[in-house]
Amino acid sequence: MTSQTPAAMPDVQAMDDRRKIAIDKVGVKAVTYPIILRTPEGGAQTTVANINMYVSLPHCQKGTHMSRFLEVLNEHNSEPVHPEDIPTIARVIKERLEAEDAYLELEFTYFIRKQAPVTKMSGLMDYRVTFAVHSNSHDDFVMGVRAPATSLCPCSKEISDRGAHNQRCEIEARVRFKGSLWIEDLARMIEKSASTEVFAVLKRPDEKFVTEQAYDNPKFVEDIVRDLAMRLDADERILQYTITSENFESIHNHSAYAQISRDKRSPGGA
Amino acid sequence: MTSQTPAAMPDVQAMDDRRKIAIDKVGVKAVTYPIILRTPEGGAQTTVANINMYVSLPHCQKGTHMSRFLEVLNEHNSEPVHPEDIPTIARVIKERLEAEDAYLELEFTYFIRKQAPVTKMSGLMDYRVTFAVHSNSHDDFVMGVRAPATSLCPCSKEISDRGAHNQRCEIEARVRFKGSLWIEDLARMIEKSASTEVFAVLKRPDEKFVTEQAYDNPKFVEDIVRDLAMRLDADERILQYTITSENFESIHNHSAYAQISRDKRSPGGA
Amino acid sequence: MTSQTPAAMPDVQAMDDRRKIAIDKVGVKAVTYPIILRTPEGGAQTTVANINMYVSLPHCQKGTHMSRFLEVLNEHNSEPVHPEDIPTIARVIKERLEAEDAYLELEFTYFIRKQAPVTKMSGLMDYRVTFAVHSNSHDDFVMGVRAPATSLCPCSKEISDRGAHNQRCEIEARVRFKGSLWIEDLARMIEKSASTEVFAVLKRPDEKFVTEQAYDNPKFVEDIVRDLAMRLDADERILQYTITSENFESIHNHSAYAQISRDKRSPGGA
């Protein structure tokens, strides 16, 4: 370290601010960092996360100390985390930054090994996962999983003498929950709600299987979110959800889209 | 038209649904379409919009009629629109789709002619604009403008013997308002809140001007959103706002970010 | 203008450079600017382009004059251009920057009005178009059109008892040509090479038509590029082409892709 230490330098961020305007969120955005996740089989999976970390700032303080966010990240990225551990990191941010509120958002690719439906050939499927925590007097934690799947149009099947248009769709569930919920649990509920699932490797008997399963199981984008809503309604761990499906229509250059939100904790509940 | 008319085909979407699950939003997403905007000078500007259009769907109805969204779009894209006209189109969607709620979201590039600060050379600057309407018994309309600008770090300037790190930032204001508000009005309030503005064309005397203006006007990301908040607080047309600044830090591979929301219509008001 | 004119300021870019390293391309990248295109019907279409403009720089010169690129752009964006006019703008850049080579690249959305196949309902389809010019002692001009379409898998159809997986694909042709070639000409050749076309608006009789046409016309990604190659081989205006198709597989979370390049001017010709 040089002779000019931090102590000798003015701390501009710590100065008073006279504008009397509190800031809801201030911090670092779009930090790329590795994270390690615990897997249900007892192993660990390393992936690359896009991370945002914010705190609230009272009206009287000029600025936050940005480098402390990265210090917290450095201290917590070497051991495997379960989704349940994420709120802990948000609380550490809140303490280190001496803030009333801390926000921690992560988005990353997560791989699940899947077997092809007939030949049982194995491959890795990629999912996009999000963790979002708001920590103040208590913690609010939302976990999201976005999975690709196949949708086949019931209208196209019904009115056509042969065939039916189908396409890849992306279905996402963002949930608040109690107890233990693995990424794998949410991914399974999502994939079962589409016309058929997608896979990394499919040999011909598998391709025949998914083609026929999709044709036998036509679903509008509305059906996909309704069937997923029924699954989440039936699972007692799920307290609140927002689910969406975006179908990349094979007959248009735009998407079909549907969304349902429900809070099971309140009577009317959206 | 063929002898097989729509009337002869089953209307699968109009069938009953027994799952008793209403859908919050269903429609088309990521439609690319041209739109024409009125300009304050009395002219018109054609640009390319990314458009989402949704309606709510009652629990008893199986599906919405996707093609009608595009029909409404076709009927309304040939004449120039002012921001005030946007809610009208959402109401047409609501009626055509026989829905309780309609949602209309547009995002597009908008150009404003700006003169360089010293040489007065003229060029076009590009801004990202969003319109978001929710129409049910009344209309809720949010207009957003995202403008590039320059931020220069007060801490870096204070602690360094020479120079100061600076960078491009993107500042966005999303506002609810009364009366008439042009995209240009919001863009000006945003640009005045940064260390200095950015321009399409700068000759050397202009470059000297913006370099020195930024150096004389250092701002943290916190300062940018606070100064913009003060401007929006002072403008009586603005009823509610959410403002953000993302600074693409020149000394890091991530951004500094700040956000303030305020509803001037309610006492506590966020 | 201030009393301090450009003449009084040092011209750092014009200084000598001793490293003896010439630069292939230097200029401005990712400029967002409006352009106006002539249409075959004699009208004009305004759109938003992403533009790169570069020149070569001899080893002895320290820097290029970046602001001149924008000046050229300002002078040429107010009148409608035909693809044939693009090389002219590159030559202006070359002269204004006093360079041996100039490069001009544009990418933009272009709309073509299409009628649905049965009901003849009209709507606008969006295409991505690229212009790329390299101008030195002569001009080299490449025009590219990327169009969405539908592909239906022949293998899936053949091995399945019912249905066949299909999906949106993006087919692109980048061509060197002689004479007059409209964006519309290239778009038509591309769309005819897929299993069926996509449309902005489709009513039920149209949806039945495209569903059955795709099913009756199965194509691998290989078939699409081969059929498009045959069309381009048969058109005497086309001198050289690179064509690709990316099929967003509905049964996988990745794409199938194929590419063919051919130079009809040389015997072996790729």
Place this chain on the structure above:
Amino acid sequence: MTSQTPAAMPDVQAMDDRRKIAIDKVGVKAVTYPIILRTPEGGAQTTVANINMYVSLPHCQKGTHMSRFLEVLNEHNSEPVHPEDIPTIARVIKERLEAEDAYLELEFTYFIRKQAPVTKMSGLMDYRVTFAVHSNSHDDFVMGVRAPATSLCPCSKEISDRGAHNQRCEIEARVRFKGSLWIEDLARMIEKSASTEVFAVLKRPDEKFVTEQAYDNPKFVEDIVRDLAMRLDADERILQYTITSENFESIHNHSAYAQISRDKRSPGGA
């Protein structure tokens, strides 16, 4: 497995094709898959790659066997690879697909631990790395590293009474080489060619250091690529290079860009 085995199903891809058009590249694109890389310290780093895998297809064959690409990927993603191992995987693809040419392209985030310049605080910096192999009778391998850095404008510094505009830039080197070259080697050469480096964590003495270092070391985008070219010219392992720098100008809403290509193996050499 069903009674209908692959053997009993028609192999549509293996059929004859009469169009007499060979395909340059056909395969899978945008596959997301984990890979493990060897590190110079003897460890391993797991990351997430975006992968393309293609082969050439002779004119007489209707289609390639897409699922085999994924099978090869599955077999090779469980052990750490050094850049030198990448061509081996391309050769396996070529053999498994019975093709004359195989292409393998990977792009991924790679982390390198860096210490802040004064306080020596440690953090992980993210780089984008690409591997591209074309394997036929011999192997052609290109490794690319894209690193963020800081550029400070010499003109702005020279003409201004105080300050100088600076910004993040992204510098990329894509190289053909002999012997052993680590990602770290290329990243170091890139970072030394900018005005100053960027870091994950900077405390105030570090921020003072990089601010002053950038101010004392102004560089045009032209200077950055020239200084990097000199470093690559001096390294005997480097046989050919294409280097670019994109500077996200803090005073404009577009980038400054420069590019140099050189083949040291040929006399004239680009």
